[in-house]
Amino acid sequence: MYTQGLNIEAGDKSIPLEDRNSALMQRFQSRIDAEEKVEPTDWMPEGYRKTLIRQISQHAHSEIVGMLPEGNWITRAPSLRRKMILLAKVQDEGGHGLYLYSAAETLGISRAELIDQLLTGKAKYSSIFNYPTPTWADVGAIGWLVDGAAIMNQVPLCRCSYGPYARAMIRVCKEESFHQRQGYEIMIALSQGTAEQKRMAQEALNRWWWPSLMMFGPSDAASLHSSQNMAWKIKRVSNDELRQKFVDVTVPQAEFLGLTVPDPDLRWNGETGHYEFGEIDWTEFNQVLAGNGPCNRDRMKKRRKAHDDGAWVREAALAHAEKRRARQAMTAAAAE
Amino acid sequence: MDQGLFSYLLRQGDSCLILGHRLSEWCGHAPQLELDIALANIALDLTGQADAFLGLAAEVEGQGRDADALAFHRDVLDYRNLLLVELPNEDFGLTIARQFLFDAWQVEFYGALARSSDQRVAALAAKGLREATYHERFSGEWLVRLGDGTDESHARAQAAIDELWTYTGEMFECDALVAGLVERGIAPDHRGLKAAWDARVADVLAEATLRRPADGWMQSGGLKGRHGEALGHLLAEMQFLPRAYPGARW
Numbered sequence: 361m362y363t364q365g366l367n368i369e370a371g372d373k374s375i376p377l378e379d380r381n382s383a384l385m386q387r388f389q390s391r392i393d394a395e396e397k398v399e400p401t402d403w404m405p406e407g408y409r410k411t412l413i414r415q416i417s418q419h420a421h422s423e424i425v426g427m428l429p430e431g432n433w434i435t436r437a438p439s440l441r442r443k444m445i446l447l448a449k450v451q452d453e454g455g456h457g458l459y460l461y462s463a464a465e466t467l468g469i470s471r472a473e474l475i476d477q478l479l480t481g482k483a484k485y486s487s488i489f490n491y492p493t494p495t496w497a498d499v500g501a502i503g504w505l506v507d508g509a510a511i512m513n514q515v516p517l518c519r520c521s522y523g524p525y526a527r528a529m530i531r532v533c534k535e536e537s538f539h540q541r542q543g544y545e546i547m548i549a550l551s552q553g554t555a556e557q558k559r560m561a562q563e564a565l566n567r568w569w570w571p572s573l574m575m576f577g578p579s580d581a582a583s584l585h586s587s588q589n590m591a592w593k594i595k596r597v598s599n600d601e602l603r604q605k606f607v608d609v610t611v612p613q614a615e616f617l618g619l620t621v622p623d624p625d626l627r628w629n630g631e632t633g634h635y636e637f638g639e640i641d642w643t644e645f646n647q648v649l650a651g652n653g654p655c656n657r658d659r660m661k662k663r664r665k666a667h668d669d670g671a672w673v674r675e676a677a678l679a680h681a682e683k684r685r686a687r688q689a690m691t692a693a694a695a696e
Numbered sequence: 697m698d699q700g701l702f703s704y705l706l707r708q709g710d711s712c713l714i715l716g717h718r719l720s721e722w723c724g725h726a727p728q729l730e731l732d733i734a735l736a737n738i739a740l741d742l743t744g745q746a747d748a749f750l751g752l753a754a755e756v757e758g759q760g761r762d763a764d765a766l767a768f769h770r771d772v773l774d775y776r777n778l779l780l781v782e783l784p785n786e787d788f789g790l791t792i793a794r795q796f797l798f799d800a801w802q803v804e805f806y807g808a809l810a811r812s813s814d815q816r817v818a819a820l821a822a823k824g825l826r827e828a829t830y831h832e833r834f835s836g837e838w839l840v841r842l843g844d845g846t847d848e849s850h851a852r853a854q855a856a857i858d859e860l861w862t863y864t865g866e867m868f869e870c871d872a873l874v875a876g877l878v879e880r881g882i883a884p885d886h887r888g889l890k891a892a893w894d895a896r897v898a899d900v901l902a903e904a905t906l907r908r909p910a911d912g913w914m915q916s917g918g919l920k921g922r923h924g925e926a927l928g929h930l931l932a933e934m935q936f937l938p939r940a941y942p943g944a945r946w
Contacts, residue, residue, distance in 0.1 A: 670727020
């Protein structure tokens with residue numbers, strides 16, 4: 361579903377600074393400047409590799425954890441059609457997770473290691489999934505706003521310099537645009553429905569609006585290392601630019617629904633051709649990232665439980681594969 | 697109204713719907729990502745089959761109801777699914793064993809139903825058969841992995857098969873309703889599916905190093921609306937929104 365502008369933290373020493381003047385680095389940079397894709401077998405700076413592992417795995421983890429808030433409504437979807445669409449959507453998120461983990465594996469790390477980082481709390485995932493889905497309208501709001509924000513962020517990633525990630529993003533983006541439409545379609549049905557349904561829709565917008573804006577990450581002024589990521593073309597458009605684009609596209613959609621965006625400072629600026637909007641509560645954002653969102657504990661508890669409860673199944677599959685191999689080897693030896 | 701055909705279609709639609717619902721409960725909680733995706737996929741297929749069978753049932757009934765009305769506005773007494781499919785998931789072993797026992801039946805059943813004299817029914821069966829064939833391969837392979845895996849997985853798989861066996865008889869019942877449709881060439885005689893099912897199950901159990909339980913007393917009643925306690929909870933959850941907001945469109 362989403363990658364967030366939280367890939368580099370203040371004071372992080374794990375991303376090494378390379379000698380920018382070495383011949384290898386200069387050659388690498390000139391390839392990037394020429395818009396060539398970097399492939400898994402190519403030489404790459406250690407900082408580039410680590411930054412990508414972190415970003416791609418955070419993205420993968422976000423897909424996996426992101427299955428939970430919407431999965432919360434699969435068994436309560438209000439019609440067979442909605443149930444099938446939601447199942448397909450959440451299944452897509454799992455698929456995105458799978459090929460993002462595969463993309464990360466091309467950089468020399470295993471899926472098991474990455475999942476371990478998630479379950480031990482070492483790796484982060486998008487802050488947005490730490491908010492709850494108490495009503496059906498939340499499923500609509502996630503599709504409309506969260507997937508909408510994800511598309512804004514991910515479309516430029518289709519041109520990311522790292523080939524496997526860029527190619528994965530092309531497929532992800534196609535599916536995300538279907539997800540965004542299904543979410544908006546739920547919101548249309550609710551906003552044209554009964555008073556109770558309209559209330560559900562408005563309350564969901566009230567709860568998801570600001571967290572969706574936070575999905576783009578800290579403002580450019582507070583964003584660390586982003587110039588290096590821009591030079592490497594891992595990141596291609598700044599957080600604030602993407603956020604502005606999202607607001608500009610989404611506000612008219614809210615108006616079409618007859619819903620009110622929960623921001624008293626929101627106004628159209630005819631001169632700039634953009635909406636101006638109020639100050640984001642960065643304290644809340646940082647608290648959610650630090651583990652204090654409404655659902656952080658529950659999300660991780662559920663992921664760990666699924667992992668622990670499933671250990672015997674994964675062990676069985678490995679043991680069976682081993683037995684098969686041994687039997688085949690014996691049969692082959694007997695035939696000789 | 698063709699009451700016999702209507703009731704028969706409800707049985708098929710309800711079994712698919714309830715089993716699809718049970719599988720969908722796994723979404724996001726499966727032992728590994730590939731299984732999350734596979735179980736959701738099978739749930740999706742079964743829900744689609746339910747939609748088609750219930751849609752046809754509503755058409756046969758001709759009272760202005762649709763598949764959603766049948767799915768979301770009937771209570772336990774009017775549900776006609778097999779008891780096997782309403783049993784709670786418990787663990788992955790029971791889920792897979794339940795799925796395999798059902799899939800092996802559904803492959804035989806759809807194969808026979810595809811020759812129905814009612815073209816609409818035959819078409820649904822033919823489409824369902826392609827899906828059921830894939831489902832059986834998946835659940836059969838996993839039953840083999842669990843049965844012939846570790847000591848723990850073997851014990852869990854055997855316990856699941858033992859626990860579920862008493863619910864398998866209902867799939868082969870041929871009551872007056874089925875008999876009437878057999879005479880009209882619409883439905884196959886369900887008793888006739890047993891031998892081929894036995895053979896499929898025996899093959900997979902043998903490969904899985906699992907013991908086939910003896911055919912003892914068989915539970916019955918789901919197809920006539922006599923259900924266990926779990927179904928009411930499932931319906932309470934599944935039907936919550938349409939029941940809480942009557943007349944609302946979603």
